[in-house]
Structures are given as C-alpha cells and as structure tokens.
Amino acid sequence: MITREEIRELAEFKIDRGRAVTFYFEPRTPQDKSHREEAILVKELVRNALREAEKNEKNGSLKADLNRILALAESLHGNQARAKAVFACGQRNFWREFDLPPQFTPTQLFVNQQFHLKPLAQLVGAQPRLWAVIVDRQRARFFELRLDELKEREGLFRTPPVRQGRSDGFSGYDGGHTQRRIEDEARHHFKDVAEHVKDGLERGLFESLIIGCHDTSWHEFEAQLHPYVRRRVLGRFSTEVAKLSNDQIREQASRILHESLARRRHEMVREVLDQAKSNSRGVTGLRRVLRSLELGEVQTLLLGSNFRHAAVECTGCRHLEAHLVRSCPACGRETRELEDVSDALIPLALRQGLELFYVKDDQEFDRAGNIAALLRFRTDQRRGRIERAAS
Ligand SMILES: [Zn+2]
Structure with a gap:
C-alpha cells in the first residue's frame, strides 16, 4: 500500500x-x-x-x-x-x-x-498505526493492520494446566484447587498480554488498538490493561480465537477502524462548523481557508470529496489565490493556473504536518463550501487581545 x-x-x-x-x-x-x-x-x-x-x-x-x-x-x-x-x-x-x-x-x-492526489487525501488522515490483539484465556495473537493489510506479529501462548489424578470429577478439595490454578494461569496470561501491549505502545509500534476477545473473558482482560492503553482501544469484537481466520480478523478490524474514523470525522465536521459560526477557531470556504493556511493558523484541514475549485499558484513564492489573477498579489511574480486547487492543498497539508480529513456525503459540510479548517489560533483575534492588553 x-x-x-x-x-x-x-x-x-x-x-x-x-x-x-x-x-x-x-x-x-x-x-x-x-x-x-x-x-x-x-x-x-x-x-x-x-x-x-x-x-x-x-x-x-x-x-x-x-x-x-x-x-x-x-x-x-x-x-x-x-x-x-x-x-x-x-x-x-x-x-x-x-x-x-x-x-x-x-x-x-x-x-x-x-x-x-486528491483521492489519496482519504488515506492521509486514515492511517493510524494499528494493532489487533486476539486473545483468550490461553492464547494471544498480535497483528499489525495498515490500510486493510494484515501482518501477523508474535504470539503469546500458555499450555493449560493438566488436570491430575483421582480428584477429577469430584467437586472436593482437589477439584477446587485445580479450578483455582486454572483461574490463576488465565490471570497471569492476561497480565502478560497486557504488559506486552503496553510495551508495544511505549515503543511506538502502534497508536490505536483493536481487540478480539470472547465476551466472557473481556472483563477479566480489560481489568489488566493499563489505563493509557485502554484509551487507545478503538473497539472490540467478540470472537473465539481458535476459529478465526486472518481474513475475518482483517474484516472485523477494518470495520471497527472505519467506524471509528467515521465517528471522528463526523465530530470534527460538527466542531469546525460550530467554531466557524461563532467566529472562533474555525473557518469555511476556500478564500478563508487559504488565508488561514498562509498564516499558519490551521491545525486540521477538511476537504469535501466533491470539492473542486480552480485557483492560481505563484511560480515564485507558491502563494495560492482563489481569484484567477495573472501576477501574485504577494510578490508580483507570474502565476500559473491550477485546474483544481486540491492538488496543491494536499502537498501543502503534508508539508505543514496538518491533520487532514476527507469528508464524504455530508450535506451541511457541502452547504458550507465543502472546505474548512480547524484553527490552532486566530491571528486577528490574537492581535486584538494584544492591542486590548496594551491600551
Ligand atoms: Zn508570489
């Protein structure tokens, strides 16, 4: 990929x-x-x-x-x-x-x-390094998932304690003892798995986590997860480890990832529109977005899948202008026309290290001009604050 x-x-x-x-x-x-x-x-x-x-x-x-x-x-x-x-x-x-x-x-x-590159915008914001952990009381399998591609990493396995001797079949002292040993083994196993996951997160091997685990064991395993690992869990699916094929793991994990991305995108769109309405940390429309990009105010850029707009780019300073002017308003040099400004916005977002969201099928976003940005700060309001402070 x-x-x-x-x-x-x-x-x-x-x-x-x-x-x-x-x-x-x-x-x-x-x-x-x-x-x-x-x-x-x-x-x-x-x-x-x-x-x-x-x-x-x-x-x-x-x-x-x-x-x-x-x-x-x-x-x-x-x-x-x-x-x-x-x-x-x-x-x-x-x-x-x-x-x-x-x-x-x-x-x-x-x-x-x-x-x-516009279609690729949907990948830029949608590529968290992801681990899928499939776990039951004796086994754990670890996978890396990236863009629907699944790669198996290491596994952790424990041999179940052997039930011994005559006490099998009795619910007497020995039977209870064996049961406790099984419980202990499982708890140790979950603890090892949780430790391994925490280690992976600390080493930066993944950013988000998806867990496949049977309903009956989930509570027990979750209890062993470190709080900051728990915050990275995007979702869980219920499964029997032994019966699961790699394709099924990929499907389940991709589904959870895409649902979580869709939720986050939805929240992000709502937030940007609210912020823009209240004239706060959000702007909509190409001209405002270009201005904010140039001022270095942008934290997250949202681009609608239907967005398309001609623009010009300065051949000297790379200034982008929504009006089709011949010479650059910033430095006076010649401009060249871009059929679609998105082709210049994506490189710009990557250069500035911005978070990028590709928004599909959102009517409200469509009406707001199909392009928006969430800002880190607003230069004009900052200046206002400084002036007020100075006066
Ligand atoms: Zn210029």
Whole structure:
C-alpha cells in the first residue's frame, strides 16, 4: 500500500515541460458484468489521452507511459480485490504503482504537470498505526493492520494446566484447587498480554488498538490493561480465537477502524462548523481557508470529496489565490493556473504536518463550501487581545 512519505514524494513531484500521468483503477468482481465495461473505459481513457498527447506535442515518453498503463489495466482481472494507482512520468524515469483498498475512487486518468492526489487525501488522515490483539484465556495473537493489510506479529501462548489424578470429577478439595490454578494461569496470561501491549505502545509500534476477545473473558482482560492503553482501544469484537481466520480478523478490524474514523470525522465536521459560526477557531470556504493556511493558523484541514475549485499558484513564492489573477498579489511574480486547487492543498497539508480529513456525503459540510479548517489560533483575534492588553 502507500505510506504518508510516499504520498509526500508524489506531492512534491512537478514537471513544467512534460506530463505526469495519474491513473486510478477500480476493479469490479467478475459477477458484476460491468468489468467488461471497465476494461473498455480504460481503453477509452488512454486513447483520448494519447490523442491529446499527439495533438499537443511529440512526447514519446508520455505515449510509452500511457501504453504501459493500458497493458497493466488489461492484465488486471475483474477478480482482483484491490484498487490500483499508478503515477508515471517517463521523461523523469518515474513509475510508481500502489495497491489501494477497494471502492476507493472510480477509474480515472489524468495527464498534468503534477500528479492528481486528491483521492489519496482519504488515506492521509486514515492511517493510524494499528494493532489487533486476539486473545483468550490461553492464547494471544498480535497483528499489525495498515490500510486493510494484515501482518501477523508474535504470539503469546500458555499450555493449560493438566488436570491430575483421582480428584477429577469430584467437586472436593482437589477439584477446587485445580479450578483455582486454572483461574490463576488465565490471570497471569492476561497480565502478560497486557504488559506486552503496553510495551508495544511505549515503543511506538502502534497508536490505536483493536481487540478480539470472547465476551466472557473481556472483563477479566480489560481489568489488566493499563489505563493509557485502554484509551487507545478503538473497539472490540467478540470472537473465539481458535476459529478465526486472518481474513475475518482483517474484516472485523477494518470495520471497527472505519467506524471509528467515521465517528471522528463526523465530530470534527460538527466542531469546525460550530467554531466557524461563532467566529472562533474555525473557518469555511476556500478564500478563508487559504488565508488561514498562509498564516499558519490551521491545525486540521477538511476537504469535501466533491470539492473542486480552480485557483492560481505563484511560480515564485507558491502563494495560492482563489481569484484567477495573472501576477501574485504577494510578490508580483507570474502565476500559473491550477485546474483544481486540491492538488496543491494536499502537498501543502503534508508539508505543514496538518491533520487532514476527507469528508464524504455530508450535506451541511457541502452547504458550507465543502472546505474548512480547524484553527490552532486566530491571528486577528490574537492581535486584538494584544492591542486590548496594551491600551
Ligand atoms: Zn508570489
């Protein structure tokens, strides 16, 4: 899959003379007859891009990139579960291929001076380092989950204490003794597992945690978890460890992660809109957001999936302007037009280390202009406070 660092590399890529090709491919299952249509669609997209390329310039490397993409799309069969993204620029010898989660974005092809990264915005804010811990009274399995990809780490296992001798079947003294030993063993085991998890968190191996555990053991295990580990638990699912396949773990953990992200996104949208309404730590609309970005006020940037807006970028100081002006209002140099300002906002968010949320299907957010930012502070209000303090 794709890391934040790789997205950053793509974001910094720019070629003034020449073309960068971005290709997103959404696979369909073979049962879905539209797979054929999908293949035809790719051919059509590539053919159109080739025609454009021939019209504008003699660009052999662009043609080669497009043909290579076409060949790749033809080799991807409909039963392929993952979506794919390709970023290519033959002129610079640049070719990157990534697997993406399914239903990521429709099949699309872009030829431009930079890569089209907006669909990736949904990954930037949605990649906590995640551990899934599957635990019962004797076993614990540890997994890393990143972008729907599951990797098994170590495990902790305890051999159950052997029931001995004649006392089996009696509920006498020995029977009670064995029972206590089993309870002790389980408690020690849960304690070891909790310790191992705490150690992982302290070593920065994960940020969030998902737990698979049977209902009857959950209370006992939870009691052993350190309070600050407990705060990292995104959710739990009920399961029998022995019967669980890796695919089921991946599905359950992904479901919990996505639910938790959706909740957080929802809360974030509400907060930004409230803050903006009360003229406090929130702004909405492209112009206000650009201004806040430039002032370094932004903590979290929220970008609607339907957001699209032309803008200009200064070729000198990189100032972004919502009005399509020829020269930069900040430094006077020439500007260049961006078909969609999102392509510049995502690199900017990555450079500034901002939290980024990609908002889908939210009517209120739509009405507020489909772009907003939560601020760390507001320069204008700060100045007001200082002036008031000085007077
Ligand atoms: Zn400028």
